[in-house]
Amino acid sequence: EIVLTQSPGxxxxxxxxxxxxxxxxxxxxxxxxxxWYQQKPGLAPRLLIYGASNRATGIPDRFSGSGSxxxxxxxxxxxxxxxxxxxxxxxxxxSFTFGPGTKVDIK
Amino acid sequence: EVQLVESGGGLVQPGGSLRxxxxxxxxxxxxYELNWVRQAPGKGLEWVSYITTSDSTLSYADxxxxxxxxxxxxxxxxxxxxxxSLRVEDTAxxxxxxxxxxxxxxxxxxxxxxxxxxxx
Numbered sequence: 001e002i003v004l005t006q007s008p009g010x011x012x013x014x015x016x017x018x019x020x021x022x023x024x025x026x027x028x029x030x031x032x033x034x035x036w037y038q039q040k041p042g043l044a045p046r047l048l049i050y051g052a053s054n055r056a057t058g059i060p061d062r063f064s065g066s067g068s069x070x071x072x073x074x075x076x077x078x079x080x081x082x083x084x085x086x087x088x089x090x091x092x093x094x095s096f097t098f099g100p101g102t103k104v105d106i107k
Numbered sequence: 108e109v110q111l112v113e114s115g116g117g118l119v120q121p122g123g124s125l126r127x128x129x130x131x132x133x134x135x136x137x138x139y140e141l142n143w144v145r146q147a148p149g150k151g152l153e154w155v156s157y158i159t160t161s162d163s164t165l166s167y168a169d170x171x172x173x174x175x176x177x178x179x180x181x182x183x184x185x186x187x188x189x190x191x192s193l194r195v196e197d198t199a200x201x202x203x204x205x206x207x208x209x210x211x212x213x214x215x216x217x218x219x220x221x222x223x224x225x226x227x
Contacts, residue, residue, distance in 0.1 A: 033211045034211070035210075035213035037152075039152075043219075044217035045144075045152065046217070050213035051210065051211035054210070056210075057215075090152075090154075090213070092211070092212035095154065095166055096142065098151060098154065101151045
């Protein structure tokens with residue numbers, strides 16, 4: 001089973017700043033089967049990025065994903081107030097696994 | 108509108124059973140794979156179970172294997188999760204999610220979740 005590690009655990013930033021979130025896999029993620037989700041308290045997760053770098057429908061272009069193999073990054077170019085949330089990466093290999101999440105909170 | 112709506116959660120004693128349902132609307136249900144994902148209170152997301160179209164593949168997390176059974180009824184646009192031998196650690200919000208195989212197996216539509224509490 002592929003284990004995903006996310007860093008940092010918490011990122012404290014101000015609106016307008018850029019956020020860089022890391023997701024590392026214990027072994028190579030085949031075919032870039034790596035997605036990113038945003039979750040706000042009390043709500044279901046929302047798909048942001050699929051295939052490591054493709055924005056899902058309706059996702060603003062301030063969200064971007066990159067990476068391959070074992071190292072992946074989610075970048076939020078200029079944080080809006082609504083972007084403060086928890087972000088999870090997820091991979092699909094023989095099964096699905098999620099990372100533990102990165103909380104982006106207001107500094 | 109594309110929508111998934113879960114139901115069937117509740118309070119159950121350890122060792123008991125529950126059957127969760129997920130009703131789909133707004134899309135061709137029989138052409139999509141589906142997942143159950145859960146989230147324990149204050150914790151992260153945990154994948155639970157996966158079903159392909161035509162039930163050709165079923166898979167489970169090790170934590171639920173042998174206790175939970177996923178199924179679908181394409182005629183009723185519904186997904187199910189039969190949960191037996193429930194444990195305290197199964198307490199969580201359970202989400203159903205649509206899987207986009209052509210989107211690198213990302214989950215693009217989620218229900219609002221149903222809460223399962225296992226406690227004596």
